[in-house]
Amino acid sequence: MRRQPFVAGNWKMNGSCVTNQKLVAELLESLGDSSAAAFAVCVPHPYLDQVSRLLAGSCLALGAQDVSPHESGAYTGEVAASMLLDFACRYVIVGHSERRSMHAESDALVARKFGAARAAGLVPLLCLGETLAERQAGDTLPVLFRQLQAVLDAHGVAALADAVLAYEPVWAIGTGLTAAPEQAQAVHQALRQYVAERDPGVAAGLRIVYGGSVKAGNAAQLFAQPDIDGGLIGGASLDAKEFLAICQAANI
Ligand code: PEP
Numbered sequence: 001m002r003r004q005p006f007v008a009g010n011w012k013m014n015g016s017c018v019t020n021q022k023l024v025a026e027l028l029e030s031l032g033d034s035s036a037a038a039f040a041v042c043v044p045h046p047y048l049d050q051v052s053r054l055l056a057g058s059c060l061a062l063g064a065q066d067v068s069p070h071e072s073g074a075y076t077g078e079v080a081a082s083m084l085l086d087f088a089c090r091y092v093i094v095g096h097s098e099r100r101s102m103h104a105e106s107d108a109l110v111a112r113k114f115g116a117a118r119a120a121g122l123v124p125l126l127c128l129g130e131t132l133a134e135r136q137a138g139d140t141l142p143v144l145f146r147q148l149q150a151v152l153d154a155h156g157v158a159a160l161a162d163a164v165l166a167y168e169p170v171w172a173i174g175t176g177l178t179a180a181p182e183q184a185q186a187v188h189q190a191l192r193q194y195v196a197e198r199d200p201g202v203a204a205g206l207r208i209v210y211g212g213s214v215k216a217g218n219a220a221q222l223f224a225q226p227d228i229d230g231g232l233i234g235g236a237s238l239d240a241k242e243f244l245a246i247c248q249a250a251n252i
Contacts, residue, residue: 001204005037005223005250006164006230008063008125008209009237010093013044020047024054026240031059037230037250040091041237042125045079048087056088063091063125066099069112081120092117093232095127095147097170107150114151114163124163125232126151127211128191132171140169141190148194157198165191165208166232172212174234181221181228184210188227216245223250 015023020043031039042063043051052062068078084092094117095110105113110126117124130143144167151159167187169179179187188208196203210222211232222228230250236242 003205003207003229006039006207006209007037007247007250008040008042008091008093008164008230008232009243010042010065010096010211010232010234011044011237012065012098012234014238015044015047017047017050020050021054023238023240024051024060027060027244028054028058030240030244031247035059035247035251037247039247042091042093048084048089052087052089061090062088063093064089065093065096067092067094067113067117067122069109069116071116081116081122084122085120089122091123091125091164093125093127093166097127097129097168097173101170107147108154110147111150111154114159115155118155118159118162125166125209126163127166127168127232129168129170129173129212135169135171140187144187144191145194148191152198157195157202160195160199160206161202163206165206166211167191167208168211168232174213176213178213178215178218178222179210181218181225184222185225185227188225192227214246216242216249219246219249 040061040063042065055062064084067081094113099105114124128144128147130140134143192203207229209230209232210228214231214233215236
């Protein structure tokens, strides 16, 4: 099955009204509507309004970096999925390793966030990834399957039909170390197989993107792998030239 390639930028906690305006203008100048791939930028919550206005009517979709598992109420500091929709968000990252590790987000909490996103009509970008210690212990796949299974237990395999998986080895995020294309492909293939054992149709259509120090110089090789359907891009998404080159590499 031909899956539409997808590239999303994760700005993390970076940007300002001035730099956002410049970055988005540079991206929109070069991203054509005729692309075979889909593109998005996931911005910090305070900039959703600004970037939503800048992107209106463009081929670049808007995403957020986190969502509350709750619908509304006394949850100080939290942002509900319905609020993200108010700013025309289409995507939201859930389970990023920085949130799992720095904010102690459990697999169960990530699954609840995934459910809240879907219930509101957002597309969750579900991040899965192993640490270096887990990889060295030979636990890569068990860790990824455990993270994924929490979502399958809570929402069923059909829920993945409206989601994107992002394989993001923790040891490759922001470190400059990238998984070799074959190494990443092996993991993506195993993840697709795990889903296929539960629903072959969902697995065939499921976009599994790679994240971890993707740059203009390594994107094409990664995206050429049969089970790598694009990328989730951190640092390089803050540089218009780099991000555009990565988008171009997915436009195949
Ligand atoms: C990320 O934050 O999702 C990420 C992949 O970061 P980087 O590209 O900087 O490694």
